[in-house]
Structure formats: structure tokens, C-alpha cells
Amino acid sequence: MLTLYHAPRSRSFRILWLLEELGVPYDTEMVSIHGSDGAGPIPSDYIDIHPHRKVPALVHDGVPVFETPAIALYLTDLFPQGGLGPLVGDRQRGPYLTWLAYSTGVFEPAMVERAFKTPHQPALGWASADEVEQVLTRVLEARPFFLGDRFSAVDIVLGGSLQYMMQLKIIPETPVFGAYVERLGDRPAMHRALQRDGDIEES
Ligand SMILES: N[C@@H](CCC(=O)N[C@@H](CS)C(=O)NCC(=O)O)C(=O)O
Known part of the structure; x- marks a missing residue:
């Protein structure tokens, strides 16, 4: 059994989207992270699932997995028939x-630096937001999705973050990024996930 620990309108939306793309059965457990939704504090035992008490976290048959890229990799390996993640042996x-x-290692920290107007420190191990933006532009002007013609979980994890940063105006809506986000918007599973996210928030 799969349980997604989720908070509406948060980073865990991308795992909701991935689960909808995969079309596999799963449950959700709401985690209150915003403090203003009346759901009360995060239960103290949630620390056994996510040591920082953040979302997303996934529990599969009693075993927790956290950090969005790890969860995405776990799920695409677990459900290879979904075709959303190249397997070992694939180029x-x-x-x-x-x-x-x-x-999460380069894109997010670079964008957070930009959002908070923190001067970029190369010693920290990621590139500046300007450089990241150039890299992503070069990739996405050459191909429709990060891995080429094939939509994959990268387009949910990294693409979903890019989309969010554009909504926050941290990344500009250039023609390349705008066209990419439009392609993401063509995914019916994204709309199903948005619907479920809204339903969870209202429940
Ligand atoms: N590196 C983590 C980040 C998780 C994260 O920061 N989640 C936020 C939600 S957007 C959270 O749970 N914040 C609640 C808190 O920090 O108390 C991942 O990518 O999964």
C-alpha cells in the first residue's frame, strides 16, 4: 500500500501529480504545514516518517521515503510500466x-538565492540563478521535455518547480519556458492532481 503525506499547494503536489500519471492506487494523509488551515499541529510521531516533518513523504508497505527526487525515482522504478523513468541499462x-x-541540489537553491536577493556564493556548490536559467533554456529550446521527446518524472519534479517559480515571477516567462509550461499543462494527470489537491484542502 502507498500513502502520500501531503499538504495542499506545497511541494508534495508533484508527487500527487506523479501518482496520477502512474494511475496506481494510493491514499493521502493530510499534513498541516501552514498552521492556518485549522488542521492542528503536525503529530509528533510524523518525525518517524519525515525527520524534518516536511512534505512530501511516501510510505510504502510501512517503509518511509522522503525528499521529492528520491520519491519520484522510487515510484518510477516501482512502476516501470508507467514509462515515466528510464531504468538501469537505458541510455x-x-x-x-x-x-x-x-x-533540489542546484535549481531550488539558486532560485531561493534569487528570491531572497542573496549574493551568489560559488563555494556553496550550486550555480547562480542566471546560469541555471541559461542551462535550462538551452535544454528546453533543443527538445520538448528534459529527456527529449519523452515526458518523464523529471518534467514533474524539475518542470513542476520551474512552473512554480514562473508563477512566483522568480523566473521570467520567456518564449522557451512559456511553451514548455504549456506542454506540461496538456497533461490530464496534472489536472486530476490539481482537482485532488483542492478536494483535500476543502475536506
Ligand atoms: N527537500 C525537500 C523539501 C520539502 C519541503 O521543504 N517541504 C515544505 C513544503 S513546500 C514543508 O514541508 N515545509 C514545512 C516546514 O518546513 O515546516 C523535498 O524536496 O522534498
Whole structure:
């Protein structure tokens, strides 16, 4: 059994989207992270699932997995028939792992630096937001999705973050990024996830 620990309108939306893309059965447990939704504090035993008490976390048959790229990799390996993550032996496996790791190791920290107007420190191990933006532009002007013609979980994890940063105006809506986000918007599973996210918030 799969249980997603989720908070509406948060980073865990991308795992909701991935589960909808995979079309597999799953449960959700609401975690109150915003403090203003009347759901009360996060239960103290949630620390056994996510040591920082953040979302998303996934529990599969009693075993917890946390950190969005790890959950995405776990799910696409668990459900290879979904075709959303190249498997070991596929030439795209390397790029797949690279962009998943890049999403939280480079992209997010660079964008947070930009959002908070923090001067970029190269010693920290990621690139500046300007450089990241150039890299992503070069990739996405050459191909429709991060791995080429094939939509994958990278487009949910990294693409979903890019989309969010554009909504927050941290990344500009250039023609390349605008067209990419439009392609993401064509995914029916994204709309199902949005619906479920809204339903969870109202319940
Ligand atoms: N690196 C984590 C980040 C998780 C994260 O920061 N989640 C936020 C929600 S957007 C959270 O749970 N915040 C609640 C808190 O920090 O108390 C991942 O990518 O999964």
C-alpha cells in the first residue's frame, strides 16, 4: 500500500501529480504545514516518517521515503510500466538521475538565492540563478521535455518547480519556458492532481 503525506499547494503536489500519471492506487494523509488551515499541529510521531516533518513523504508497505527526487525515482522504478523513468541499462538513465538531483541540489537553491536577493556564493556548490536559467533554456529550446521527446518524472519534479517559480515571477516567462509550461499543462494527470489537491484542502 502507498500513502502520500501531503499538504495542499506545497511541494508534495508533484508527487500527487506523479501518482496520477502512474494511475496506481494510493491514499493521502493530510499534513498541516501552514498552521492556518485549522488542521492542528503536525503529530509528533510524523518525525518517524519525515525527520524534518516536511512534505512530501511516501510510505510504502510501512517503509518511509522522503525528499521529492528520491520519491519520484522510487515510484518510477516501482512502476516501470508507467514509462515515466528510464531504468538501469537505458541510455537515458544517467540524464534522468542527473536532472532529478539537479532539481533540489542546484535549481531550488539558486532560485531561493534569487528570491531572497542573496549574493551568489560559488563555494556553496550550486550555480547562480542566471546560469541555471541559461542551462535550462538551452535544454528546453533543443527538445520538448528534459529527456527529449519523452515526458518523464523529471518534467514533474524539475518542470513542476520551474512552473512554480514562473508563477512566483522568480523566473521570467520567456518564449522557451512559456511553451514548455504549456506542454506540461496538456497533461490530464496534472489536472486530476490539481482537482485532488483542492478536494483535500476543502475536506
Ligand atoms: N527537500 C525537500 C523539501 C520539502 C519541503 O521543504 N517541504 C515544505 C513544503 S513546500 C514543508 O514541508 N515545509 C514545512 C516546514 O518546513 O515546516 C523535498 O524536496 O522534498
